[in-house]
Amino acid sequence: MVRSEPVNPGAAPKIPRPVTLRESVFEAILELIISGGLGPGQHLAENELAEMLGVSRQPVREALQMLSGEGWVDLRPGHGAFVHAPTVEEADQLLAVRTLLETESARLAALDPTAGGTARLREICARGRAAIEADDIDAAVAANSELHALITELSGNKVLAELASQVARRVRWYHTPVARHRGHASWEEHALLIDAIEAGDQERAEQIMRDHTEHTRQSYMEQRAQSPDEPAPAPQRRRRPRSLSAS
């Protein structure tokens, strides 16, 4: 009667596992986009997705709307959903916004270092370094995301944290390959940042975060400049694109 949910086993109230189909579908499609299984500009036919995932079109539609809300797909009325194809300009702007949001987060986090998050920050930082040493890019990227997410949380501003997390997810999609580029330097900066937060030095925390995210941004833009065609610059195809099965 009373829902089979075990009322949170342990102490992990975060990450509310999807209970509705639309949420599962949302995550499935998002995973496909991030992993590259669905390329930018690709048409997402509801029928195919529904069939592939073994559900009806309804939850697929709703998942697509959610994805559209977060900027992952573009919804053209009467035409359907297309994987969002970020232009170089947009990626740059997104990274700039990330800099803005996370810089403020770092400042706010330093405002009240007694919140006790620095220990967790250091733990994540250690994991990140270890991942780099082990040449485990995926783990390093994950740790990076986790670190930045925790800092936004420690800012104490939930609205800010929510916005930053959305932006960060998209950024992560864009610049995953960058992590390969400047792994060690990045984690050195993280360590300094944590020091500043722990010391309650707002200005320093702000400055380090700004420099850090700007480094990442420049690194991305340089890499992108070297291989300008790789991330598919918005094909804008007129003819009906090949759909899922063709990929």
Added chain:
Amino acid sequence: MVRSEPVNPGAAPKIPRPVTLRESVFEAILELIISGGLGPGQHLAENELAEMLGVSRQPVREALQMLSGEGWVDLRPGHGAFVHAPTVEEADQLLAVRTLLETESARLAALDPTAGGTARLREICARGRAAIEADDIDAAVAANSELHALITELSGNKVLAELASQVARRVRWYHTPVARHRGHASWEEHALLIDAIEAGDQERAEQIMRDHTEHTRQSYMEQRAQSPDEPAPAPQRRRRPRSLSAS
């Protein structure tokens, strides 16, 4: 054959009029929320909305999902949609984020004042003053929104503009009554801000915008402190709330 769309009559490519039902429903519900027809915490039964608007439940569902994505309603799986009830803390945080986003927008707008938006800014500013003189609060609030939206546009960062516009819409919902409070002073500040942008003085533009939005925020918080019960501090009601017809 070739869609009846008249290919943009005139020169108003903005404001894409809703072509799908879900968009119309989205705007209808949003209007109800902003206007106060639907109070915070109120349960939105899909059936009633569908009947009221003369459509089926499907477009209503999709509109509710869109509203959820922008933070207007809370979607509790298995329970339905509820008008979001912002806490004092959340409103404060939202206003802080707005300060952050718009301050940066102002700085970027001042970075390239040749974009030629200042004339339009002055025009809107004049309208706002006139509205205040005429004691037309609604028009003043509308002009205020328009002005801030244009500044974010002039920043040249579309991602930033998009985020700021979402935040601004919610802020507008929260603090409409504030406009009554400090009308004249607000438009004086706007004029100074436009001067700074036109002069290309980033720091000044940034500072004025920061002060301006912080004033608004403090004004809101003070007003809220005086009447703490009026905006319904998240009822969190256990019993089934009265639905639409009872309002």
Added chain:
DNA sequence: TCGCTGTATACTGTAGGCAGTCGACGACAA
């Protein structure tokens, strides 16, 4: 050969309906 028009196909947008589940209410027992 080129452009236009009519038809066919595939997909979206919407409607209606069914099953599952949550919350409320009343009855019964301690």
Added chain:
DNA sequence: TTGTCGTCGACTGCCTACAGTATACAGCGA
């Protein structure tokens, strides 16, 4: 009187089906 259990009502989540429309292609005429 209080706590527990069973039943009822209502609503959500999902599925299926239909109508409308844009696109692609073939046939026709110039």
